[in-house]
Amino acid sequence: xxxxxxxxxxxxxxxxxxxxxxxxxxxxxxxxxxxxxxxxxxxxxxxxxxxxxxxxxxxxxxxxxxxxxxxxxxxxxxxxxxxxxxxxxxxxxxxxxxxxxxxxxxxxxxxxxxxxxxxxxxxxx
Amino acid sequence: xxxxxxxxxxxxxxxxxxxxxxxxxxxxxxxxxxxxxxxxxxxxxxxxxxxxxxxxxxxxxxxxxxxxxxxxxxxxxxxxxxxxxxxxxxxxxxxxxxxxxxxxxx
Numbered sequence: 001x002x003x004x005x006x007x008x009x010x011x012x013x014x015x016x017x018x019x020x021x022x023x024x025x026x027x028x029x030x031x032x033x034x035x036x037x038x039x040x041x042x043x044x045x046x047x048x049x050x051x052x053x054x055x056x057x058x059x060x061x062x063x064x065x066x067x068x069x070x071x072x073x074x075x076x077x078x079x080x081x082x083x084x085x086x087x088x089x090x091x092x093x094x095x096x097x098x099x100x101x102x103x104x105x106x107x108x109x110x111x112x113x114x115x116x117x118x119x120x121x122x123x124x125x
Numbered sequence: 126x127x128x129x130x131x132x133x134x135x136x137x138x139x140x141x142x143x144x145x146x147x148x149x150x151x152x153x154x155x156x157x158x159x160x161x162x163x164x165x166x167x168x169x170x171x172x173x174x175x176x177x178x179x180x181x182x183x184x185x186x187x188x189x190x191x192x193x194x195x196x197x198x199x200x201x202x203x204x205x206x207x208x209x210x211x212x213x214x215x216x217x218x219x220x221x222x223x224x225x226x227x228x229x230x231x
Contacts, residue, residue, distance in 0.1 A: 035220070045161075045169065045212055045222040059219055095168055102175055104156075109216040111159040113180065115168035 002026040002114060004096050009119030016086050016123070022079040022096030022116055030054075030074035033099035033110060036081045038092035039118075048094070049081060064090075086123045093118040127151050127215055131223035137231040144200040146226045148191075148213035156192045157217040163225075164209045172211075173198065203228070 008020040020036070036049045049070035050059040058070060069082040079096050095118045099110035128151040138144050148158065156176040161169035171180045173189035176196055186201045200207055208230050213223040 044225045045214075047220050047222070050220065097168075100174075102178070104175075106155075109157045109175075110220070111171055111174035111180075111216065112161070112169070112214070113171045113174075115170070118168055 004098065004114055004116035006094065006096055006116040006119040009094065009121045011122045011124065012086055013125050014087060014123055017082070017084040018086065018121060020081040020083070020094055020096075020119060020121070022081075024077040024079070024098075027098075027114075029072075029077040033101075034070075034072065034079045035097050035099055035112065036068075036070060036079075036094060037097055037112075038090075038094045038121075040089070040092040043092075046092075050099070051079070083121070086121075088123050091121060091123045093120050127154060127218050127221055129213055129215055129221050129223040131211075131213055131226050133226060134224065135227040135229060137229050138203050139231045140205060141202050142231075144203050144207075144228060146198045146211055146213075146228075148196045148198070148223050150194045150196075150215055150217075153193045154215045154217035157215060158189075158191065158196045159214045159216060160187075160189055160198045161212045161214065162207075162209045163212065169212060200228075205230075 005023045033052045037047050048064050051070045067085045071080045096116045097112040098114040100113040101108045130149045158176045160173040163169040177189045188199050210225045210227045212225050
């Protein structure tokens, strides 16, 4: 069925690196912008990257800019998040989500209509 | 950056109650506001997009309203499966989420 499946989470020491993957199935992956959103234990949702279907533009919040890099391989229906210089505050469940556009007469914007199950990243010594 | 403030942060309700959650943007976002429901241990689920459009498959007891800076999510008669945390999300400028509202059983 139409789904997203994340992988690559785990335990990493502060300052370390980790690469998350998100495999998409049963939809035309290249047609959609994609995002990574994280949730620290007991906390709310925080976006950490956004990439358009054609690879550009790409956006990051200040909290991860320069440390995280999002990429995609449309031929392999896959989304990636390369995380480096990891900190304890990066500990969270990381979700990939599909950005479904909706448009009115003035602009098109997104809602996240499909989410993966999440992968846990723990940064601890 | 656009800040999204949700209130209350939590509420208690009985089955059958009408529940209203508010989300306020730090600047006008027109109607580019979405609502999600999240149950413990699961990913968020899209309920409402464009402030008032019901996502396919979502029960009609959920409704959204508002434009500009003030938005509401209403559950007309809360059911046992609706006890969850709800988040608003603005997609007017990049993106940002509200802090969440936890709806608990009274």
